[in-house]
Amino acid sequence: MDEEKILRKYARKADPQSLPPTIRFEYDEHTLTVYDAYPKSVFHFLILPRIVPPLTAGRLASLRTLLQGDKAQAKEVLDRLDAAAKIVREQIEAEMLNRFGYKWSIWTGFHAVQSMEHVHLHVISSDLCSPSMKNKKHYNSFHPEHGFFLPLEEILSWPEAEPSWYATMSELRPSQYEPFLKESLSCWRCYKEFKNMPLLKEHLQEEWDAEAKRERARLERKQKLEQDRLKKADRGESPSAKRQRESSPSDPEPKRQRADSPSQSTQD
DNA sequence: GTTCTAGAAC
DNA sequence: GTTCTAGAAC
8 A cells, every 4th residue: 555645545544433542533524643653742643634525535545635625615614624633633732741740742733735635634732742753843743833724713714815825825835944954053941043953853852841840840839839728727827818829920830720629720 | 735856055 | 073853665
């Protein structure tokens, strides 16, 4: 089987369950999520639209062929990928907490010019630390500033835009995007430039380590505050003193979890 | 997409 | 001399 058409082969499977678990992550009626065979980050998945009528292999050959076809159909495919990506991100975040004790950002988007046939949405953690991250092209294809990586959120807004603008964007001309891959090696977090990949990789690892340290310390402070609050509450401390501590300025991030659910306080 | 490798860069 | 890149081959 032609290596280049490997994704199309997966997307064609009537029964994705038959794919080995080393390749298959999960699937639903319209999408299939696989592990990237050469992950460029700690977490790196590809979400493929499955080839189910009326969708054809030709229509799903690339993001370009999808966008240049029926607009409503394109929108539907993108929405299904979006829904699948949300679920994958939740699972990645759970795994981040399990294995690393904190969560870091996850990017969801397409390469403007894909190298493997068949539409595939990248869901990739922002560390960009992986043995398979080997050259400038690899790195720049995910650099959030260079423009080669197209966030799904952005593409979802295209069909709502001016039709002539939509048509222009849908061309996804390689000549427009390929130069982005040749830009100098700069850290996407601090913009510092590096002479070669080994030096950049070393720096990316340091950035990620620093983030881990920062985030773990922040979570610890938060948990300690919470424990103290509960202790004080048990002793019947005045509600006003409690409120004062709760509005701690060191933790501006809004949290989904209510502070008064002690049963879950270790997870966050 | 990867592997291989010649020659540039250091 | 060794490391690294980048283009060709697959």
